[in-house]
Amino acid sequence: MTNRVIQTFIFALSPFFLQATAGELSIPAAHATDNPVSVLSQKIKGVQRQQTILAEEIIVYNKKQRTLLSQQEKAATAVLDAEKNRKKAQKQLDNQFKALLNDPSADITATKNRYQQAWQSLQDSQKEKQLIAHSITEQTAIIEGSKKRQASISHEIAQLKELKKGARVKRIEKELTFNDSVDVSHTVTCNLKMTLAECAEQGKILTMQKAVRVFKAKLIDSLTESELAKVHADDVSFNIHVMNSQTLKNEFNGSSNFVTQIQSEMRSHPSNIAACQLLELKESYCVEPKSKSVSIATDNNYTSSKKWLSVTIRSNVYGDRVVVDGVDYGSTPMDVMLPSGPHQFKISKKGYQTYQRELTIDRDQTVWTELYEQKRSDGWQTTAVTP
Template sequence: MMRLARLALVMASTLTFASTALAQQEMTVEEIANQISTLESDFENFSGTVNTLQQEERDLREKLQNLRERNSELETKRESALAEMNDRYQRLVEDPTIDIAGAQEAYKQAVMAHQQNKADIKQQVSLVNEKAREVEEARVSKHSLINEIETLKEQRNLARVDRLENEFNRTGELEVSQSISCDRQETLGQCENRGKLMAKQKASKQYLNTILDGLSEASLARENIEKASPNVQILGSKTISNGFSGAGNYGVKLAVELRGQLPQSQACTLLNVDMRYCASEQRPGELQAGDEETVDSSVMHPLTIRSNVYDDEVVIDGVSYGSTPLEVMLPGGEHQIEILKYGYSAYAEKILLKDATAIRAELEKSDYSFTRGEKIQDILYRDVRGPELVVVPAGKFKMGDLVGNGLPNERPAETREIPTALGISDTEITVEQFGNFVEDTAYVTEAEKNGTCASLSNGRPQFNEKLSWKNPGFKQSESSPVVCVSYNDAQAYAEWLTQKSGFKYSIPTEAEWEYAARAGSETDFWWGNDVGYGKANCRNCGTDWSNTRPAPVASFHRNPWGLYDTVGNVWEWAETDEGVVVKGGAWNFTPSLARVSTRMELPSDFNSNYIGFRVVRAQ
């Protein structure tokens, strides 16, 4: 009982200690760690006490078992003494001289021993039950202590996140000097602005490194820095000195006030802890129609640019930054990125910089070189223009399953050639663009004539006479890809473009489609072999449209050759020597079917609310 009292005292003080700890929301990481260490020490001691109690219970049960076994022996002795005493009584009737006192005493002693053993058993049962209760209480208390320790560990991770955020989001000031050579095409004002911008970029990068070095868990944060998106906000700057030299160089020295900015979710990334320890934030993704997004241009974000060639030129917002690999800090907002090398296809992309971003450009050697930002858009009639096209250079590529994840009809892989450059619509043809065609020609699609637009139900297509390109069974806008169009309908649209523009339009061949969609890559998707999260609209791909409806075109990043939505959204018609296929996957199909080499053979008159198309134009 004394031991149980001490156990209860330890447990009460331990749980009070832990409960008090949980009530203190402002404890430091070190304080919580110390409390965890103390409780873990108590837990080890507690575990020893529980083990002792369990051993005592086993000893008591063993003694009880011995008493019960002795009870049988004593019962046998009592019965034997009783029989002896009865026998002597019978003999006493015939022979009064027989002494029965000895038999009586033996019986008396046997009865008393048996009764005492029964009392001992009763008492031992009580002791065993009491000890069993102690053990059970100790076990429950031990589980409670474990829970308190784990709760403190949870609180420690929360405190680590808060500490990192506080350490990162601090304000400081740096002085930086920057000297640049003015380009001949620049005015002095442009050169001065560029020099100050580059000075701010240098200050941002230096301040970011200073913050990282000063973190309590600096080593761990640097190990995970590539996975996070830390940035720096410029609060203000003051020119200490500046001026132009006679050689056309501009030098500036700035005092820059800065503040680190780290979203709480990124703190979890840097600390390599589960995201549940961070406040939930909206996942980065594309905006739906009607949504607005503001990006703080005073916040500087890291931008890393690499390419597959040497001696290229990186141009950001019209300013040359030299060759790759390149790491710069740029203010948040839209930036036009171009990577150029003579004899290679150019890389051009407009990005919305709102966190740390890395770009890997694949430039393909070809007989055709882009000029900066080159696009094609034909005027059809009045103020109606054709789809916007991007130029795809001539070249050779490997077509089919190159990774080993493909279906039988994707094999064997083979080298194909696109002999001449061509223009391909950078998005799938939209509802608005197809509507222009219908308005001009009064064209009626096969789905409208025959009631044959299919939708998926339990994985199988069902034809619905009420569905058409105007009403595909889900909400759409003018910028949504047109669906419920057959290959024949798509070909009619291409012929209309040819007639109106004077240039030859057609549906892309499968080789043209896959060449443009690969954009120089040899992976399942143009960015790699993993579909990732939020990169495309397919089933369970982590977007607002996944398994619901097509996204508006251009809702995700372009591929390196400037094409949107070659992964997911809607299947796209393509021509083959044997017939027609669809490529690219769709919003309601699994990601494995959105691989660039996936192909589904279909009849040319089939149409559904998950198939659309894009067009190509010859030079």
């Protein structure tokens, strides 16, 4: 079922459903509107309890049906036996009537009574068989009706679960539009070859990246279903924008340690399918959002309208060195946060050809590099083996 259909269900059923649900569960309608996921969860539990009770009743009905079928078999056997006894008694009575023609004084009372008893036993057995057959018919109707109600309840539960999925998506979509201020500090050890300006620039870049990571963590922790969201957070594009930022501290602390403290206001604009990815739901449950015009306040190069994106860097060798925009990040594999736009990537290792190029980052992505060994003096070249 697509999200559009689910939306239609929610809007069409909202007035009646919320009123009925609030009444059944003793929940005020206002509270039901505030937390539809909770109301739907309770409604599902209530219907599931009905389903359990009905399933237990069907077990009892089926047990009674089996008992009746067993009684029917016994009744059928009793009818056959009674019919045999009646025929035997009738034959004896017929013989007594023939003997009576030769001896009018003969007493046939005992034989007549045995026949009457046999006949009555047959009538009783047939009546019992008919009553059991009638009970079986009634019991069959009860079981069929219960199974129809069971199917109806299962369908109702399935619909409620679909509505709950839609409500969960709506809730997390609202929660994902997150705005908060973060205050972080970061210390870098400046290379002796770096100028003061270069060291300060590197400190700002790394501190802003840390601020973005802190904001992302706070966003995920704030979600109602944060535990589930954490499992899939690395696969989701949160599109974090820096709305405003100011540098609180930018100074040396010791001989080569440079401390940068930044306070930034950030806002997330997640991708269209972020909610579904975090909740492990099909993308069809997510609705295309309307385009939003966002006004961005800036005070330096790090508070532009560009969004910050997650970039995963991998290579086919160990012990390499990754430099992005002149900042040394260490060895792969690694994940870095970069603002959208062009960036200079350099991945190198002694004895291997250096990977160096400009890449435009416009979404969360993985940069995979393959380094090859440099040609030896004898002209041979060996291809690096992926570990």
